[in-house]
Amino acid sequence: MMKHLIILCDGMSDHPVASLGGLTPLAYAHTPAMDSIARRGRSGLLTTVPEGFAPGSEVANASILGYDVKSVYEGRGVLEAASIGYDMAPTDMAMRCNILTLSDDGLIQNHHGGHLTTEQGTALIEYLQERLGDDRVRFIPGVQYRHLLVVKGGSKYVETIPPHDHPGERWRDCLVRPVAGAPEEPGRLTPEETADLLNSLILRSQELLKDHPFNQGRTVAANSIWPWSPGYRPAMSPLGHLYPDLRDGKVITAVDLIRGLGIYAGLQAIDVDGATGLADTNYEGKASAALKALRDGADFVFLHIEACDEAGHDGDLDLKLKSIERIDSRVIGPILEETGKWDEPVAIAVLPDHATPVEERVHRSEPVPFAIYYPGIIPDGVASYSEASARLGDYGLLGPTQFMNLFMNIR
Numbered sequence: 001m002m003k004h005l006i007i008l009c010d011g012m013s014d015h016p017v018a019s020l021g022g023l024t025p026l027a028y029a030h031t032p033a034m035d036s037i038a039r040r041g042r043s044g045l046l047t048t049v050p051e052g053f054a055p056g057s058e059v060a061n062a063s064i065l066g067y068d069v070k071s072v073y074e075g076r077g078v079l080e081a082a083s084i085g086y087d088m089a090p091t092d093m094a095m096r097c098n099i100l101t102l103s104d105d106g107l108i109q110n111h112h113g114g115h116l117t118t119e120q121g122t123a124l125i126e127y128l129q130e131r132l133g134d135d136r137v138r139f140i141p142g143v144q145y146r147h148l149l150v151v152k153g154g155s156k157y158v159e160t161i162p163p164h165d166h167p168g169e170r171w172r173d174c175l176v177r178p179v180a181g182a183p184e185e186p187g188r189l190t191p192e193e194t195a196d197l198l199n200s201l202i203l204r205s206q207e208l209l210k211d212h213p214f215n216q217g218r219t220v221a222a223n224s225i226w227p228w229s230p231g232y233r234p235a236m237s238p239l240g241h242l243y244p245d246l247r248d249g250k251v252i253t254a255v256d257l258i259r260g261l262g263i264y265a266g267l268q269a270i271d272v273d274g275a276t277g278l279a280d281t282n283y284e285g286k287a288s289a290a291l292k293a294l295r296d297g298a299d300f301v302f303l304h305i306e307a308c309d310e311a312g313h314d315g316d317l318d319l320k321l322k323s324i325e326r327i328d329s330r331v332i333g334p335i336l337e338e339t340g341k342w343d344e345p346v347a348i349a350v351l352p353d354h355a356t357p358v359e360e361r362v363h364r365s366e367p368v369p370f371a372i373y374y375p376g377i378i379p380d381g382v383a384s385y386s387e388a389s390a391r392l393g394d395y396g397l398l399g400p401t402q403f404m405n406l407f408m409n410i411r
Helices: 032-040 057-064 076-083 118-132 191-210 256-264 283-295 307-313 317-339 402-408
Strands: 003-009 042-046 092-102 108-110 137-143 146-152 224-231 249-252 268-270 300-305 346-351 368-373
Touching: 003 057, 003 283, 003 317, 003 402, 032 317, 032 346, 032 368, 057 256, 076 092, 076 137, 076 146, 076 224, 076 256, 092 118, 092 191, 118 137, 118 146, 118 191, 146 191, 191 224, 249 256, 249 283, 256 268, 256 300, 283 300, 283 317, 300 317, 307 317, 317 346, 346 402, 368 402
Parallel strands: 003 300, 003 346, 249 268, 249 300
Antiparallel strands: 042 368, 092 108, 092 146, 092 224, 137 146, 346 368
């Protein structure tokens, strides 16, 4: 029976860059392992973001895993709640809660507060819980700058912005707004009341964090919360119900929302020491964890690596190139070498979830390149892995949810 491994390189896709001779970072980088998958396998393009949805990782990854996002989407907060073990009550509304940096001139400077460690982020969010939390509002620590805000009886019908998609914009123009014409929900706050509450928490957090000892003397202050992506508990069927061949699945990631998505999908989360979600992550540890899971009986592994996305959001071209090459040499290369020795065949797919162009620093929803290799596949003649070469692949252009159906039907 064929085993299945998806290597998801978050935000790896990009646009042509003049300083790279008009190539994308993926096409410019030295990627012999990814090129081997394309050369020995087949390629194509995949639309990961359904029409009407913003190109967030929660949407794109759920789509890649085969879910109809229109039916199951409830935002990032609910996925991160699952990741950290918070069991949402039916009346809860959960949101991702960033700790970020606002500049002195009123702009969103970054979405991560200066790349907080988990220890630093936990200390700040617990401080805010002590001073802002009550019977309705609860701040729950997550990972690094990514935390959870739960509003009991809150309405999900509020418009919020992902801060990583709005760097350099005036934060006051991005505050929470109620959704016009939203349905009435007995027992919950109205959208207007919820928006007012959230905006009040943003403003009060700024006053509290401004004077926090952690921010004294820091050139990049962690000086505001930013709640976004609201939702209620989702109704998601485990992947094993959708794909009967998937009996033992694992998810490997340093990102809470992907971990939570995997948990709702019925996948067991595997922790890797030193996995950070940044360019300094433990690449070798992630590769080893994926190989061990497959050797120990898993028939499906979703290996998620965040590094390229963070480099793209920071507009750091050099770091994005390095991240791509590290994934290739320290993750994909060792996996190909090891699985090539096994008697039991493994289907391997490599792809990003969306583009995060370094010159734009935000997510884009255009189709992304993917390549699949497994023993016995007939190659399609594509010689390398990139956005341009994938257009020539035999798989053509797939729509949302089609990738997983294709991949899991490889037997």
